[in-house]
Amino acid sequence: MAEPGIFEILYSTRAMRRLKPDPIPEATLKKIVDAGIRAPSGGNAQEWAFILVRNPELKRFIRDYYWNTWQRIVRQEAFSASALPPPQQRMLNAGADLAAHLDEAPVLMLACAHKEYAPVAALNVLRASLLAVHGSIFPAVQNILLACRALGIGATLTTIHSFFEEPLKQRLGVPDTMEIAAMIPMGYPRGKFGPVSRNPVEEVMHWDRWGQQHG
Amino acid sequence: MAEPGIFEILYSTRAMRRLKPDPIPEATLKKIVDAGIRAPSGGNAQEWAFILVRNPELKRFIRDYYWNTWQRIVRQEAFSASALPPPQQRMLNAGADLAAHLDEAPVLMLACAHKEYAPVAALNVLRASLLAVHGSIFPAVQNILLACRALGIGATLTTIHSFFEEPLKQRLGVPDTMEIAAMIPMGYPRGKFGPVSRNPVEEVMHWDRWGQQHG
Numbered sequence: 001m002a003e004p005g006i007f008e009i010l011y012s013t014r015a016m017r018r019l020k021p022d023p024i025p026e027a028t029l030k031k032i033v034d035a036g037i038r039a040p041s042g043g044n045a046q047e048w049a050f051i052l053v054r055n056p057e058l059k060r061f062i063r064d065y066y067w068n069t070w071q072r073i074v075r076q077e078a079f080s081a082s083a084l085p086p087p088q089q090r091m092l093n094a095g096a097d098l099a100a101h102l103d104e105a106p107v108l109m110l111a112c113a114h115k116e117y118a119p120v121a122a123l124n125v126l127r128a129s130l131l132a133v134h135g136s137i138f139p140a141v142q143n144i145l146l147a148c149r150a151l152g153i154g155a156t157l158t159t160i161h162s163f164f165e166e167p168l169k170q171r172l173g174v175p176d177t178m179e180i181a182a183m184i185p186m187g188y189p190r191g192k193f194g195p196v197s198r199n200p201v202e203e204v205m206h207w208d209r210w211g212q213q214h215g
Numbered sequence: 216m217a218e219p220g221i222f223e224i225l226y227s228t229r230a231m232r233r234l235k236p237d238p239i240p241e242a243t244l245k246k247i248v249d250a251g252i253r254a255p256s257g258g259n260a261q262e263w264a265f266i267l268v269r270n271p272e273l274k275r276f277i278r279d280y281y282w283n284t285w286q287r288i289v290r291q292e293a294f295s296a297s298a299l300p301p302p303q304q305r306m307l308n309a310g311a312d313l314a315a316h317l318d319e320a321p322v323l324m325l326a327c328a329h330k331e332y333a334p335v336a337a338l339n340v341l342r343a344s345l346l347a348v349h350g351s352i353f354p355a356v357q358n359i360l361l362a363c364r365a366l367g368i369g370a371t372l373t374t375i376h377s378f379f380e381e382p383l384k385q386r387l388g389v390p391d392t393m394e395i396a397a398m399i400p401m402g403y404p405r406g407k408f409g410p411v412s413r414n415p416v417e418e419v420m421h422w423d424r425w426g427q428q429h430g
Contacts, residue, residue: 003222004220010358010362011253026430035222035225037414046413046419050421051423052423054422091258128374128378130349131349131397138354138357139353139354139356139360141353143357145255157350159257159346159347172424182350196253198252198253198261204261205265205267206264208266208268208270209387210264210390215241
């Protein structure tokens with residue numbers, strides 16, 4: 001069978017938050033991470049690591065922190081689900097569902113990056129350093145989401161773990177030099193893949209200067 | 216002609232730093248950005264913008280700052296090119312070449328993101344907020360690099376502009392609420408696309424806990 005086309009995959013990779021508990025074969029997981037590490041990283045340093053959490057106890061540990069954080073954020077923001085437009089309502093509900101059932105996903109992948117990009121950190125510019133660090137891990141994360149889609153695995157990019165990063169790192173033995181940049185729950189999807197909806201591209205393209213919208 | 220396969224593209228998208236000055240058709244640029252915005256963003260907020268700089272004067276403005284910053288970083292790091300292993304030597308040389316000739320690329324794309332991800336910023340956690348912001352723009356950046364590759368356009372992800380972000384934003388009229396997260400010089404490549412070289416995937420996969428390298 002021919003592999004799916006690049007644009008077909010780019011246009012149909014969307015957050016899949018409702019997952020079946022069925023296990024994902026290790027060969028599939030390896031193929032997904034191997035696609036991830038083809039992404040660029042600053043100076044091609046490849047200072048990344050991918051932890052695949054499958055152990056039920058560890059998944060419950062993560063789920064409990066995640067669920068508590070989710071509730072705190074929703075409370076703080078005083079989201080009133082009924083006041084939101086329907087698409088946001090659906091996303092909020094799917095997010096709550098993901099949080100509540102996080103430990104049922106067969107794999108929680110943690111994408112880790114070295115906390116500092118040395119050539120830039122030496123110059124002592126925090127924001128520039130973080131930009132270089134995050135710019136060196138999220139391209140790999142996106143490759144992982146695309147590879148999941150191509151292999152029929154549902155996945156979602158989340159960053160809520162950053163609120164409980166310290167206890168999480170302690171529990172999994174992640175060195176202090178590393179940051180957990182993203183958590184990606186993975187599993188065979190309950191729903192169907194399909195086109196993503198986006199605002200028209202013309203609205204976000206500027207030519208030469210901000211606000212100049214015609215080429 | 217069938218579109219190229221997803222894994223073929225994932226495995227052959229590498230930094231292309233030597234570019235021809237030939238212009239890129241607007242329809243191609245639009246297709247590239249349209250692939251970018253299929254990426255996920257926090258809460259699907261899509262608070263991004265893509266500035267396509269083609270004006271020669273503006274490109275020279277960026278080139279001069281970039282070149283000066285490049286020299287400052289190389290000096291600060293006291294890189295001695297001859298002391299580096301050959302692959303790093305080549306990368307450093309290609310980087311210097313890119314910096315010196317940056318304005319010859321037909322397009323310098325600036326990927327911008329809203330500086331704060333509201334639901335998280337409200338909780339006053341800087342690192343978590345930046346993670347959410349960067350995690351909402353670099354997936355789009357990676358989609359853009361992949362779409363460039365699929366369409367035969369050479370591109371490189373750079374973040375060195377962050378050292379002169381303020382004067383750059385002023386010159387292009389970018390609002391203070393936005394961050395320029397990445398600059399991507401684009402053009403038809405002088406070299407050939409080809410497989411990227413990476414450390415073996417087994418070395419970066421951990422199972423359940425850090426350091427547990429067998430599934």
